[in-house]
Amino acid sequence: MPTLLLTAHDCVGHVHLIIGSNSIANARCAKSLEVSAKPIVIAPEDAEVHYALKDKIDAGHVERRTAGFQDDDLTRWGREEIDNIVDAVFVVLGGKESMAIRTHISTLCRRLRIPVNVLDSPNLCTFSLPSTHSDGPLQIGITTSGKGCKLATRIRREIASLLPPNFGSAVELLGTIRRRIWEEDHRSHQALEDHTAVAETEEDDIPAQKPTFNQLISESDHAAAKTRRIRWLSQICEYWPLRRLASITDADIDRILQSYTTVVPSATATASTPPLDIPTLELRAQPQPRIILAGSGPGSPSLLTLATHRAILTATVILADKLVPSAILDLIPRRTPLHIARKFPGNAEAAQSELLTLGLEALQNGHTVLRLKQGDPYIYGRGSEEFAWFEERGYKPIVLPGITSALSAPLFAQVPATSRGVSDQVLICTGTGRKGKAPEPPVFNASMTVVFLMALHRVGELVGSLLAPSLPSPADEEKGGEDYVVVNGGGWPEDTPCAVVERASCSDQRVIRSTLQFVVQAVEAEGSRPPGLLVVGKACEVLKGRGGARWVVEEGFEGFEGLDDVVGLYGGGGEMREMVAERVRERGDV
Numbered sequence: 346m347p348t349l350l351l352t353a354h355d356c357v358g359h360v361h362l363i364i365g366s367n368s369i370a371n372a373r374c375a376k377s378l379e380v381s382a383k384p385i386v387i388a389p390e391d392a393e394v395h396y397a398l399k400d401k402i403d404a405g406h407v408e409r410r411t412a413g414f415q416d417d418d419l420t421r422w423g424r425e426e427i428d429n430i431v432d433a434v435f436v437v438l439g440g441k442e443s444m445a446i447r448t449h450i451s452t453l454c455r456r457l458r459i460p461v462n463v464l465d466s467p468n469l470c471t472f473s474l475p476s477t478h479s480d481g482p483l484q485i486g487i488t489t490s491g492k493g494c495k496l497a498t499r500i501r502r503e504i505a506s507l508l509p510p511n512f513g514s515a516v517e518l519l520g521t522i523r524r525r526i527w528e529e530d531h532r533s534h535q536a537l538e539d540h541t542a543v544a545e546t547e548e549d550d551i552p553a554q555k556p557t558f559n560q561l562i563s564e565s566d567h568a569a570a571k572t573r574r575i576r577w578l579s580q581i582c583e584y585w586p587l588r589r590l591a592s593i594t595d596a597d598i599d600r601i602l603q604s605y606t607t608v609v610p611s612a613t614a615t616a617s618t619p620p621l622d623i624p625t626l627e628l629r630a631q632p633q634p635r636i637i638l639a640g641s642g643p644g645s646p647s648l649l650t651l652a653t654h655r656a657i658l659t660a661t662v663i664l665a666d667k668l669v670p671s672a673i674l675d676l677i678p679r680r681t682p683l684h685i686a687r688k689f690p691g692n693a694e695a696a697q698s699e700l701l702t703l704g705l706e707a708l709q710n711g712h713t714v715l716r717l718k719q720g721d722p723y724i725y726g727r728g729s730e731e732f733a734w735f736e737e738r739g740y741k742p743i744v745l746p747g748i749t750s751a752l753s754a755p756l757f758a759q760v761p762a763t764s765r766g767v768s769d770q771v772l773i774c775t776g777t778g779r780k781g782k783a784p785e786p787p788v789f790n791a792s793m794t795v796v797f798l799m800a801l802h803r804v805g806e807l808v809g810s811l812l813a814p815s816l817p818s819p820a821d822e823e824k825g826g827e828d829y830v831v832v833n834g835g836g837w838p839e840d841t842p843c844a845v846v847e848r849a850s851c852s853d854q855r856v857i858r859s860t861l862q863f864v865v866q867a868v869e870a871e872g873s874r875p876p877g878l879l880v881v882g883k884a885c886e887v888l889k890g891r892g893g894a895r896w897v898v899e900e901g902f903e904g905f906e907g908l909d910d911v912v913g914l915y916g917g918g919g920e921m922r923e924m925v926a927e928r929v930r931e932r933g934d935v
Contacts, residue, residue, distance in 0.1 A: 356382040360423045365437035371398035373435045389413045436463040467491035478505040481513025506852030509591035634708040640721040640747015644670045645850035652745045660715035662707040668719045668876040721749040751796045754849035758856040759888045768794045768884040776800020786810040786835035794882035801877045805865045811835040842885035847877035859896035867896035
């Protein structure tokens with residue numbers, strides 16, 4: 346496949362034609378509005394329109410044409426200055442039956458040299474939209490050239506998470522510096538010309554000349570000054586830490602321009618010592634095989650226990666759950682074999698069996714095996730099953746606890762699991778029973794907070810069961826027992842507050858605050874970012890509400906902001922890792 350040319354277009358006032366009315370059409374319209382373009386949706390009168398797109402149409406932000414697509418739509422609805430030809434076309438029709446019309450539209454667009462993007466048909470596209478991170482003038486676009494949009498989205502999130510907050514403001518100020526350098530260059534050049542003109546005047550009453558009168562001032566002096574300033578700006582961009590750049594101020598700009606002659610030392614790199622003495626580990630005489638079941642916490646390396654961190658550094662084989670975040674896996678020494686569970690719907694049991702078999706084989710070969718789990722190994726982590734399985738085969742596991750996301754994720758979302766006068770009970774449930782079977786929903790209790798793990802992939806079904814009424818048993822009605830119910834529904838009110846917490850404690854944490862009435866729509870509209878959980882109950886609005894909106898979305902994690910300098914927490918390395926590694930070298934234990 347040829348390399349694509351990545352460009353950034355000024356789309357202000359452009360006309361974008363969106364053919365289709367599904368959720369993708371809504372996303373395309375949102376992107377067009379974001380760049381100040383004018384989206385026009387082509388959707389027949391009887392077409393089903395995505396609810397969010399309908400809101401945009403009703404609000405007048407998006408124009409809808411109900412006649413269905415006609416060939417002359419491409420040359421009818423565009424801007425007058427370019428003969429009414431539209432600027433771009435997005436075809437979001439799905440299904441095999443739409444292939445003919447998609448191909449036809451693509452052919453027409455190519456003939457008219459109109460950029461066209463066709464959903465799930467790279468061969469029909471003349472351009473694609475990268476996954477973008479925008480922060481003021483700063484834009485970062487990631488594309489996999491149609492090979493994996495989800496991967497592009499993840500890469501974009503990973504890169505964006507490395508940037509300091511509000512880094513776009515720093516980019517804006519650096520642009521100001523560059524502009525002021527240009528202005529200074531112009532003033533310097535003008536001053537040189539004025540000086541030359543004065544020197545060439547011949548007046549009878551001219552005063553005594555200054556000592557610098559005979560100093561040669563050439564065009565090369567002006568060029569040298571300009572070079573110094575540009576080099577200084579380049580060195581700032583290259584060598585200053587990003588956090589320093591992010592905190593740049595107008596006063597910094599003045600100091601930079603005034604001190605452009607200061608020599609900026611070149612960056613130096615220091616080799617870091619390896620966390621473990623590899624030769625010493627290799628020379629250990631026949632270590633005793635052992636199996637460790639450990640919880641990795643909700644996601645951030647800062648929430649690992651010291652015991653689990655030591656186990657990560659000393660294990661000779663690691664078997665990890667699929668949802669253990671990459672920041673945790675990055676702590677694993679490169680020499681240590683790592684196997685990640687290949688679990689997906691329909692393959693969970695086979696993947697679990699594979700992990701157990703691999704663990705047993707490694708133990709029989711004398712290895713220290715770390716079974717690394719998300720959260721806590723005994724909170725829906727099948728830890729007890731694995732403990733019994735290995736113990737039956739002669740290997741009694743060491744179990745290391747982890748901070749469970751069931752309690753920490755709500756905390757990071759500013760949802761107290763209990764709150765006096767609001768919630769005096771916490772119930773942890775699974776959203777997926779054995780072999781994918783839906784579990785019975787908990788019956789409504791106004792003073793209870795319910796946390797559902799492994800539930801977002803079937804959130805619609807789960808919320809439906811919570812909202813369904815709980816019917817009294819006829820036998821219990823005769824006894825007057827109102828508390829006895831047939832649990833075929835939870836009977837929860839639609840206005841019950843809830844929160845979806847995804848990738849808790851990670852840099853790309855996301856919280857969606859809503860109610861049971863709208864949370865399914867919210868998840869559909871915002872998409873999924875596993876791992877995640879659902880919190881239900883009045884406690885969800887004790888500290889932070891929605892302001893009357895159907896749902897609100899909060900991006901990012903700031904739970905440890907400023908804490909690193911106080912207690913030396915780490916994120917994928919740092920002082921704690923070095924300290925633990927040194928202790929491991931000294932003692933040689935887990």
